[in-house]
Amino acid sequence: MAFPIPSGTFSDEEDVLAWATDDFGRTTTLPRPLGVVRPDSVDDISTLLRFAGEHDIPVVPRAEGHSTAGQAQAPDGIVLDLRGFNTVHHIAGDRVMVEAGARWSQVLEATLPLGTTPPVLTDYMDLSVGGTLSVGGISGATHRHGLQTDNVVELDAVTPAGAVVTCSPEANPGLFDALRAGRGRQGVITRATLRLVPAHTHARRFRLHYDDLGTFLTDQRTLMTEGRFHHLQGQAKPEPDGTWTHRIDAVAYFTPPTTPEQQRLLAGLVDHRDTLEISDSTYHGFQNRMATDVKLLRTLGLWQGPHPWLNLLLPDHAAEQVLTEALATLTPAGIGQAGVVLIYPVPRSRIHTPQFRLPDTPIAFLFSVLRSTPPHDTPALQTALESNHHLRQQTTAAGGTVYLGDIHA
Ligand SMILES: Cc1cc2nc3c(=O)[nH]c(=O)nc-3n(C[C@H](O)[C@H](O)[C@H](O)COP(=O)(O)OP(=O)(O)OC[C@H]3O[C@@H](n4cnc5c(N)ncnc54)[C@H](O)[C@@H]3O)c2cc1C
Structure with a gap:
């Protein structure tokens, strides 16, 4: 079938279809698309x-x-490859206008020289703006600023019917809410158009160690609530x-000669203070903290392997029990050489994205x-997927929700 695109390209070549049938997870075996469109203009997207829509093609x-x-x-269906739509257009004081295919690393490179930053940046910066706004975008700054989707001023979009529209909380709020965390x-x-805040130049990371899960969660709640x-x-x-x-990795930004007040920041916490680690970096270096690990994982071939990731949001009252049971089933081998287990609190009051599903409690824990x-290693992947299935069931039975879940299930 010929696809009418005024100026972009359509491809159904084997290598392009293989690329479009792959992702970072490498856990699915979905059928291939009919083709990949690389648009040159909004008109291309609208026409496509x-x-x-007329031919019922996803x-x-x-x-x-x-x-x-x-x-x-x-x-x-058709995969619409937006990587070429990546210009950072216009920075004006507290906002920046970017094309959806721009990566967050590009956005920060453009705003930081002007002393500003998006308030919420994902752990890995080479994700696209459109990609994370389509899911939520959660991070260590969420306890203060909500999700990335809570820091959007305006969106330009093309509706499934091909209409070119602009929406915001004031203009067409229904579409604005549907697009944010709308999973594409x-x-x-x-x-x-994204909100910006003033950026500090440096970051001081306090790494606090705990043996006991309950104490760790209590200190996280304290730090979240007080926003220290x-x-x-x-x-x-x-x-x-x-x-x-x-x-706990707790980070205070600062601009010398002012430095973070350690005594106030750590007051009342019950970590093993003798093992406290403190390190400084530039603000940019901190936001880009995954870069070195990613380089190493790429060299070891582990970045390119399967990633059966699971992201859950646990209601506060059940967090300790679900985590205790879940951790008892997880082993270093089961998590893998490059595996990481994250646990941190998310306050419901900061989140204003209707499609982002949270447990119905004031505090949730991202797990x-x-x-x-x-x-x-197909058996290892299968075991990991089965374990994920079990953890998902435990979480939903306890009133929790799944983040970044399978859209095809
Ligand atoms: C190493 C790594 C670290 C991560 N860290 C975090 C983190 O700290 N916090 C967090 O919240 N998530 C994190 N994620 C998850 C990540 O935010 C999501 O998987 C995100 O959707 C990926 O963005 P992408 O550009 O790769 O999007 P893609 O995988 O290309 O697309 C993701 C989804 O967005 C849709 N989409 C993409 N572009 C558009 C658009 N322009 N308009 C509408 N829909 C669109 C797609 O249809 C799809 O449903 C991480 C993922 C990885 C691999």
């Missing part, structure tokens, strides 16, 4: 969506493909003897089991 937008369960794939199925975001730090995350780490230890399995 109108035509596809169109799925895609940018960096860092989905882990086929969310950016279009079985028997409510229209194609072409451009976003700019960035708050935590991890669980498996120890060789089969137990788990926990750590992310970010596993990797060796390339081509």
Whole structure:
């Protein structure tokens, strides 16, 4: 079938279809798309969506493909590759206008020289603006600023019927709410105007260590509620003897000569103070903190292997029990060489994205089991997926929700 696109390109070549049937997760075996369209203009996108709508062909937008369960794939449809739509257009004081295919790293490179930053940046910066606005975009800054989707001023989009529209909380709020965390199925975001805040030049990270899960969660709640730090995350780490230890990564931004007030920031916390680690970096270096690990994982071939990731949001009252049971089933081998387990609190009051599903409690805990399995080890991948299924069931039975879940299930 010929696809009418005024100026972009259509491809159904084998390597292009293989690219469009793959993602960071490498856990799915969905059918291939009919083809991939690389648009040159909003008109291309509008024409394609109108035509596809008339012929009942699904169109799925895609940018960096860092989905882990086929969310950016279009079985028997068209994948709309937005990576070329990546200009950072216009920075004016407290806002920046960017095309949806721009990566957050590009946005920060453009705003930081002007002393501003998006308030919420994902752990990994080479995700696209459109890709994270289509899911939520959660981070260590969420306890202060909400999700990335809560920091959008305006969106330009093309609706599934092909209409070119602009929407915001004031103009067409229904569409604005449908697009944010709309998982690419409510229209194609072409451009976003994002909120900016003043940026500090440096970041001081306090790494606090705990043996006990309950104490770790209590201190996280305290830090979240009091908003002492700019960035708050935590991890669980498996120890060789089969137990788990926990750590809080709490980060205060600063601009010398002023420095963070350690005594006030750490007052009343019950971590193992003798193992406290403190390190400084530039603000940019902190936001780009995954870069070195990613380089190493790429060299080891682990970045390219399967990532059966699971992201859950646990209601506060059930968090400790679900985590205790879940961690008892997880092993270093099961998480994988490059695996990480994240645990950190999210206050409901900061989140204003209707489509982002949270447990019905004032505080939720993000519980992310970010596993990797060796390339081509199908039994290991299968075991990881089964474990994820079990953890998902436990979580939903306890009133929790799933973030970044499988859109094709
Ligand atoms: C290493 C790594 C670190 C991560 N860290 C975080 C984190 O800290 N916080 C967090 O919240 N998430 C995180 N994620 C998850 C990530 O935010 C999502 O998977 C995100 O959707 C990926 O963006 P992408 O550009 O790769 O999008 P893609 O995988 O290309 O697309 C993702 C979804 O967005 C839709 N989409 C893409 N572009 C558009 C558009 N222009 N208009 C409408 N829909 C669109 C697609 O259809 C699809 O449903 C991480 C993922 C990885 C792999």
